[in-house]
Amino acid sequence: TDSDVTLIGLGLMGRALAGALLKVGHQITVWNRTSAKAEDLVAQGARLADSVNIAVNASPVTITCVSDYKSLQQAFAPVADELDGRLLVNLTSGDSAQAREMARWTEQRGAYYLDGAIMAVPPTIGTDEAVILLSGSKTAFKTHQSTLAALGTATYLGEDHGLSALYDVAGLSMMWGVLNAWLHGVALLGTAGVDASTYTPFAVQMAQGTVGWLAGYADQVDSGTYPPDDATLATHAGGMAHLIEESERLAVNADLPRLFKALVDQAITAGQAGHSYPVLIEQFTQESRTS
Numbered sequence: 001t002d003s004d005v006t007l008i009g010l011g012l013m014g015r016a017l018a019g020a021l022l023k024v025g026h027q028i029t030v031w032n033r034t035s036a037k038a039e040d041l042v043a044q045g046a047r048l049a050d051s052v053n054i055a056v057n058a059s060p061v062t063i064t065c066v067s068d069y070k071s072l073q074q075a076f077a078p079v080a081d082e083l084d085g086r087l088l089v090n091l092t093s094g095d096s097a098q099a100r101e102m103a104r105w106t107e108q109r110g111a112y113y114l115d116g117a118i119m120a121v122p123p124t125i126g127t128d129e130a131v132i133l134l135s136g137s138k139t140a141f142k143t144h145q146s147t148l149a150a151l152g153t154a155t156y157l158g159e160d161h162g163l164s165a166l167y168d169v170a171g172l173s174m175m176w177g178v179l180n181a182w183l184h185g186v187a188l189l190g191t192a193g194v195d196a197s198t199y200t201p202f203a204v205q206m207a208q209g210t211v212g213w214l215a216g217y218a219d220q221v222d223s224g225t226y227p228p229d230d231a232t233l234a235t236h237a238g239g240m241a242h243l244i245e246e247s248e249r250l251a252v253n254a255d256l257p258r259l260f261k262a263l264v265d266q267a268i269t270a271g272q273a274g275h276s277y278p279v280l281i282e283q284f285t286q287e288s289r290t291s
């Protein structure tokens with residue numbers, strides 16, 4: 001091989017990844033459908049391959065970062081034996097099924113596979129701030145850990161190739177949950193002339209307090225027992241009814257607390273009024289249990 005790492009896909013993210021590898025002194029080979037996007041990298045010492053096959057063949061490790069899996073399949077259509085014995089690290093966003101399918105395809109070609117999710121924006125790539133979740137071949141991760149560390153905080157999650165995609169979407173759910181709850185509160189306080197900046201320190205305190213409960217609640221979910229050491233679902237339901245009424249009275253959108261209450265009401269109907277809050281996990285897993 002004539003370079004350390006090959007990079008396929010030189011969009012905003014791919015160019016940032018390539019730049020980080022060059023910065024720590026790696027010899028890289030690059031390929032992009034639109035070759036003009038490689039110009040800056042070539043000026044910095046990257047080699048531009050004429051074809052995706054040549055690119056994959058040039059290094060023990062190939063990193064891919066294109067728009068989506070359809071683009072990846074199109075880009076990789078000509079690739080045959082070139083992957084044999086090499087590592088493919090696919091940082092293209094997708095779902096867990098796509099990651100597992102790509103893992104099968106890659107392993108059938110005799111290659112190791114790591115699927116990744118980039119939890120960062122291009123300007124932070126190459127710093128510790130850029131968390132890159134990786135799942136799949138543990139051997140490959142250990143062997144190439146120092147190379148991957150040049151991209152950011154490379155975090156290995158486990159052998160199941162779907163894990164990085166699942167952590168990715170679960171993280172987004174957490175993010176939007178917090179953001180929407182905060183905005184709902186900003187709207188409520190706004191009706192009393194309290195601006196967002198005045199309310200927000202209190203919101204942050206509440207969010208941090210709530211986050212502090214999660215580890216203990218996780219133990220309840222994992223053990224399937226929900227002792228109401230703090231508050232029962234019935235108590236939560238009462239508070240939610242109050243939140244809905246207050247929102248409606250103030251002409252603030254009440255969809256979010258209505259959703260919360262619908263979940264709690266279903267659990268209460270199922271006889272769980274006396275349990276602690278995380279018993280609601282059953283309302284989230286129900287889809288998969290009944291399908």
Ligand code: NDP
Nearest residue numbers: 009010011012013014033034066067071074075092093121
């Ligand atoms: P860009 O739109 O900037 O780049 C897309 C890349 O995909 C280009 O290299 C493009 O090639 C290539 N591509 C698209 N279709 C094809 C195809 N049919 N065949 C070959 N190559 C193709 O996107 P980003 O670089 O921002 O994102 C890339 C991946 O990184 C995505 O999966 C994205 O979700 C993920 N990501 C991005 C983040 C960001 O902040 N930008 C954050 C976290 C993840 P060409 O130049 O020829 O068009």
